[in-house]
Structures are given as C-alpha cells and as structure tokens.
Amino acid sequence: MNSTNGGKKLSIRLDGASGVPFYRQIIQQIEQAILSKRLLPGDRLPTIRSLAIELKINPNTIAKAYNELEIRGIVVTQVGSGTYVSDKEIDMAENERQKKIEESIARFLREMDALGVLKSEIPRLIREFKEEE
Amino acid sequence: MNSTNGGKKLSIRLDGASGVPFYRQIIQQIEQAILSKRLLPGDRLPTIRSLAIELKINPNTIAKAYNELEIRGIVVTQVGSGTYVSDKEIDMAENERQKKIEESIARFLREMDALGVLKSEIPRLIREFKEEE
DNA sequence: AAAATTGTACTATATGAATAGTACAAATGG
DNA sequence: CCATTTGTACTATTCATATAGTACAATTTT
Numbered sequence: 279m280n281s282t283n284g285g286k287k288l289s290i291r292l293d294g295a296s297g298v299p300f301y302r303q304i305i306q307q308i309e310q311a312i313l314s315k316r317l318l319p320g321d322r323l324p325t326i327r328s329l330a331i332e333l334k335i336n337p338n339t340i341a342k343a344y345n346e347l348e349i350r351g352i353v354v355t356q357v358g359s360g361t362y363v364s365d366k367e368i369d370m371a372e373n374e375r376q377k378k379i380e381e382s383i384a385r386f387l388r389e390m391d392a393l394g395v396l397k398s399e400i401p402r403l404i405r406e407f408k409e410e411e
Numbered sequence: 412m413n414s415t416n417g418g419k420k421l422s423i424r425l426d427g428a429s430g431v432p433f434y435r436q437i438i439q440q441i442e443q444a445i446l447s448k449r450l451l452p453g454d455r456l457p458t459i460r461s462l463a464i465e466l467k468i469n470p471n472t473i474a475k476a477y478n479e480l481e482i483r484g485i486v487v488t489q490v491g492s493g494t495y496v497s498d499k500e501i502d503m504a505e506n507e508r509q510k511k512i513e514e515s516i517a518r519f520l521r522e523m524d525a526l527g528v529l530k531s532e533i534p535r536l537i538r539e540f541k542e543e544e
Numbered sequence: 545a546a547a548a549t550t551g552t553a554c555t556a557t558a559t560g561a562a563t564a565g566t567a568c569a570a571a572t573g574g
Numbered sequence: 575c576c577a578t579t580t581g582t583a584c585t586a587t588t589c590a591t592a593t594a595g596t597a598c599a600a601t602t603t604t
Contacts, residue, residue: 299592313527326551336594341551357551358601379526383540386519393512394446401534407516432562459581469564474581490581491571 287311287321292333300335304343312352312363313375323353323361350374420444420454425466433468437476445485445496446508456486456494483507 290307292300311317323329326344330337344361347353352374355361390400423440425433444450456462459477463470477494480486485507488494523533 301592325549327549337551338553338595339593342592344551355551356601357599359550361551375526379523379528379536380540382519382522382526383536386515387537387540389515390512393508393515395512397537400537403512403516404520404530404533407513407520434562458579460579470581471565471583472563475562477581488581489571490569491578492580494581 287317288324290329290333292335300333300339301343301346304329304340305346308343308347309352309374317363319363319365321363323363325360420450421457423457423462423466425468433466433472434476434479437462437473438479441476441480442485442507450496452496452498454496456496458493 288308288311290304292303296303308317308323323344324332326337326340329340344353344355348355348361351366352364353361354364387397390397395403421441421444423437425436427433429436441450441456456477457465459470459473462473477486477488481488481494484499485497486494487497520530523530528536
C-alpha cells in the first residue's frame with residue numbers, strides 16, 4: 279500500500295495541564311483536522327511510534343486514540359503499513375458531527391427542563407445570553 | 412436549637428446502577444426538594460446516621476453531600492444539633508439555578524460553535540429537534 | 545527470505561474518585 | 575453534669591482510568 283507520507287500534514291499539540299487525557303486530545307485534534315480538510319481521505323497518519331517520540335509519550339497512548347478513531351470508522355489501520363484516513367472519512371466525520379449536534383441539543387434541553395426552564399423561553403435566553411464575568 | 416423533626420419531609424431514593432455517585436444523587440434530590448418547596452427554610456434534614464441507615468450506605472457519604480450543600484450556602488450544619496435548610500436557601504437555590512442555566516447555555520453555545528453551527532441557526536435546530544430513535 | 549517497520553497484546557504503575565470503617569469532638573437535653 | 579446525639583477527621587479499600595513498559599505478530603521493503 280502507498281506508504282509515502284509527504285511530511286507533516288498534522289501537528290498535534292498536547293496540554294498536560296488541561297486535565298483532558300492525552301488520547302482524547304489526540305482524537306479531537308485529528309477529527310478537527312479532518313473536518314477542516316487538512317487531512318483528506320487516504321492520508322496517512324503519523325506512525326504510532328513517531329508520534330509517540332515526537333510527543334514524548336507512550337506508543338500505547340497513540341494506539342488508544344487511533345483505535346477509537348478506527349472503531350468510529352474515521353480511520354483504517356493496516357498492520358505493517360500504517361493508519362489512514364478512511365475513504366468514507368468525510369461521511370463519517372459528518373455523521374459524527376450530526377450525531378454530536380443532536381446529542382448536544384438533547385442534553386441541553388434535558389438540562390433546561392430539569393431546571394424548570396420552559397422550552398418556549400429558551401430562544402429568548404439564548405438570544406439574550408452574553409459572556410458575562 | 413429546635414431539633415424537632417416532624418417526620419419525613421424528605422425521602423431520598425438511590426439508584427445504584429445509574430453510575431451517578433450516591434452523594435451526587437443525594438445533593439440533587441435535596442436541591443430539587445428545596446426548589447419545589449417541599450423543604451422550607453429552617454427545615455431540618457435527616458440525621459447523617461439515620462439517612463445512612465435508611466439508605467444502607469456509609470454515613471460519610473451523606474456527610475459528603477451535606478458538606479457540599481453547606482459550601483454552596485444551601486444548608487447550615489450545627490454539630491450536635493443537625494443540618495438545616497439555610498434561611499437564605501431560597502435565594503441560594505435560585506442563584507444556583509440561574510448560575511446553572513447560564514453555565515448550561517454557555518457550554519451549549521461553545522459546543523455548537525466548536526461543531527461549526529452558526530448561532531443564527533440554533534433556534535431552528537432546537538425547534539425542529541425531536542427525540543429520535 | 546531477511547530485516548525493518550507497523551500496529552497489537554499483555555502487564556504494570558500511578559492516580560483519583562467513591563465509598564466504607566472506626567474513632568473523635570462538639571452541642572444538646574434531660 | 576453526664577449520657578446521648580450530632581457532625582467531623584482520618585484512614586483503608588475498592589474500582590476505574592490513563593499512561594507506561596515490554597514483547598509479539600503481521601506487513602512491507604529491499
């Protein structure tokens with residue numbers, strides 16, 4: 279399989295103080311890169327080892343991130359060759375996005391309901407919302 | 412201090428399979444009872460021990476819940492006497508509610524933004540949202 | 545076919561959260 | 575005042591999660 283990887287298409291940056299696990303940060307940044315088309319279908323992700331060395335963390339942490347991405351259908355891995363952005367990645371990423379949007383709305387509405395906010399007043403609350411503090 | 416506790420004003424129900432920690436369930440149900448006026452200012456909460464026995468969990472778990480409620484200003488504790496709904500409880504509970512609403516909106520808008528959803532299309536998305544599946 | 549490169553599997557360690565166990569200290573109430 | 579009742583403090587246990595260490599298996603590359 280094509281394993282020529284033309285330089286850094288992806289540069290991951292980890293924040294060890296954020297409290298967010300490394301593997302989650304990796305997943306998120308790769309998803310982001312795909313959504314923003316910096317990564318395209320067929321693109322090869324960095325080797326587990328190379329990324330591990332570059333980020334100075336354990337290879338298994340990268341593997342964990344790649345595995346979760348594979349389960350979601352966003353990437354495809356081939357032992358001995360590498361991990362590649364799935365050909366269907368655009369659809370998957372878009373599906374993920376739709377799903378996330380729906381989940382986010384569902385949770386938000388649940389929270390509002392639990393707090394006794396009527397659905398009818400939600401638009402106004404959002405409209406009037408300003409980043410205070 | 413007045414320690415006459417006229418029977419069960421409060422009946423806590425724990426769900427051990429929900430994944431939500433016991434002390435969080437307790438906090439939430441007490442807050443709920445206050446918001447819905449089933450608990451009024453000055454009302455005495457069940458003794459840490461009595462609740463522990465009733466719910467068959469460790470007294471420290473109740474204590475943890477009561478402590479968090481005290482930190483939030485929702486209840487007041489007096490060693491040797493008991494834990495009481497704060498006189499300012501209504502205000503505090505209402506403040507908490509407002510704060511929660513704002514936090515919930517803030518987070519929701521952040522999520523929508525991260526997902527590339529324009530603020531202008533949010534009302535439509537909410538309006539069209541149906542519990543699917 | 546051999547060597548190198550890739551992801552995988554399994555185990556170990558560290559950490560934090562939740563809960564429990566047990567002893568203590570303060571206030572009440574007769 | 576003394577016994578009881580109340581919340582508190584400290585420690586231990588359990589459990590899940592995140593990360594690391596090390597050896598392995600599949601594929602590629604030459």
